[in-house]
Amino acid sequence: MQHDYAIEQLLKDELNRQRHGLELIASENFTSLQVMQTMGSCFSNKYAEGYPGKRYYGGCEVVDKAETLAIERLKKLFGAEYANVQPHSGAQANAAVFLGVLKPGDPILGFDLSHGGHLSHGSPVNFSGKVYQANFYGVEEHSGLIDMDKVEQKAMEVKPKLIICGASAYSRDWDYQRFRSIADKVGALLLADIAHPAGLIATQLLNDPLPHCHIITSTTHKTLRGPRGGIIMMGKNFENPWGRTTKAGKPIMMSDILNSAVFPGMQGGPLEHIIAAKAVAFHEALQDDYKDYTQRVVKNAQAMVKALMEKGYKIISDGTDNHLMLIDLRNKGVTGKVAEQALVKAELTVNKNMVPFDDQSPMITSGIRIGTAAITTRGLDEKDCHQIVNWIDQVITNVENDTTINKVKAEINEFMQQYPLYPEL
Secondary structure, eight states: OOOHHHHHHHHHHHHHHHHEEEEETTTTOOOOOHHHHHHHHHHGGGGOOOTEEEEEEOOOOOHHHHHHHHHHHHHHHHSSSEEOOOOSSSSHHHHHHHHHHHOEEEOOOOEEETTTTTTGOOTTSSSHHHHSSSEEEOBTTOOSSSSHHHHHHHHHHHHHEEEEOSSOOOOOEEEEEHHHHHHHHTOOOEEEEEEETTTHHHHTTTTOOTTTSSSEESSSSSSSSSOHHHHHSSOOOOOOOOOOOOOHHHHHHHHHHHHHHIIIISSSSSSSSHHHHHHHHHHHHTTTHHHHHHHHHHHHHHHHHHHHHTTTEGGHHHHHHHHEEEEEEHHHHHHHHHHHHHHHHHHHHHHOOOTTTTOOOOOTTEEEEEEEEHHHHHHHHHHHHHHHHHHHHHHHTTTTTTTHHHHHHHHHHHHHSSOOOOTTO
């Protein structure tokens, strides 16, 4: 078989890009070498439709053990009674929940995408907004915070069947207990999508949704520092609230509904190499040093916010409780798109992002989103975050000056030699 030198070279190019630059995209991180190697393992060859002990294929006795290990480790990590590790992504985890608990046309209430929510929480361009009747709550323009009284008012108005709390660009903690009281008032189920802060929740740095939310979804690749994938959890399993029963007349448990929604409802065969890598990541997150890591993630984010605000940057909600921040660049006279392009040239990788009440299009935006999970994995600390802010400011105030941008890039490339990435490779 002929060797693929083209892809081999692209892999080397990507590794060099990751090694030399500063990864500031809030939804990205660097896995351990073992997680990465497990993703490229012989588990990739195995088809395993179904669940451990109940497969539609033979030869699953080994992958059954790996998937069971992933489930048990995830349950231990979050204190969950139920876990499903098969969703290919966070969006598919959300889709499976919707399929399991909703009917087409049912009203849902989610966090507005333009205020920091996620596509799969009801955006009109996503399945969640096409199949279901989507309604939204948002943040207050003056504070950048969610007004829970207004969330309750909206819920009373639209009577959703499902309320979703969670975001992709919201830097504050969530009041899951208040959300649950609202859900109970209107007879809704409550879904927490913790894709971004999952690792901070697992180490008790943020509020825990499991005692309050009926169902929890997450990705595994952001603050959890695992492979790209999704999960579904419940703090407690419970009987379905619609009176559905088995042929024998027994109430159907929500765990059975969710499992069926993932397979065969949303997916075919699970990715057992990714599930095995999830098991490795959960094992790593159960170690004592992982909490030290998540604490440093938050400290780095708060240090970066402070330094940015001292330089006159507007941070939505004036701070952060987690790993990310959303920066409104309108007072700097630069769009998110222009800022992103200039920063990427300097190997400061960020993403443009809508800000609440944005007057630019989603492809232009007025803001950028920054996160500290990846740079913390590399070993950077609060002092380094101040230097990163200096570089960001130099680029944003000189977005058309290639001399300045190239100077910053050279400084970053030299700086990052102190923090080797995958030196074993």
